[in-house]
Amino acid sequence: MQVTDKKIVIIDFVMKDDEGTIIEAFNEGNFGYLHGANNILPGLERALTGKSKGDQISVTLSPEEAYGEIDTQQIQQVPRSMFPQDQAIAEGMQFHAQTPEGQPIIVTVVNVEDEHIVIDGNHPLAGITIHCDATVVDVREPTELELNHGHYHEAGSCNN
Ligand SMILES: [Zn+2]
Structure with missing residues (x-):
């Protein structure tokens, strides 16, 4: 199954800044999102489009594609x-x-x-270029509830 709009995508990923400092990392298959619903950074979502389980991507997101320039x-x-x-x-x-x-x-x-x-009032990560390596752990259809809520439910339950 390919990553397309309205699929639940589970990814392991690590985000680093230019110095290689880890900003955020998930590596136990417990990060999921609903593709095409603005759950994750647009640049990352774009890079994952069309990928399948097991695929790896590596993207560099300019501040504009990540948390914005410093205003x-x-x-x-x-x-x-x-x-x-x-x-x-x-x-x-x-x-x-x-x-x-x-x-x-x-x-x-x-x-x-x-x-x-x-x-x-800038986002704490504004102005930072983000380097992200991600692996597609799984791609599946959303449940009706996930589709209604517009996000991933870990282990079937809503944490929002
Ligand atoms: Zn929910």
Whole structure:
């Protein structure tokens, strides 16, 4: 069976940055996704299209094909008063926030000053070129529930 839209695909993969540091890895046949449903990075999905069980791929994804370029407009100075007064704010802390359009994002504190805090709303992996090696472990038809939910169910159960 080939990897096409609306197939459940199980892959083992390792993602590394330019320095060879592992960003994410799955190697026990426990990562699955629904092909063509935006479950995984588009560049990776494209490389897997048409492959079969046992096939291996190796792709390099530019930031644009992965988590996006760094958008300097996402780096902002905000008043200290926007954060809870009783909480110590330190560089590297992450907070859940929303874009003006209401999309949930994670912002990272990059600098703390007396009156202001500089936050970065870019994805933590923005601007990074990703090297991915993947092996197709299995390709199967989705269950009706998986198709309805638009994602893979490990061992038949929904974790979302
Ligand atoms: Zn589900």
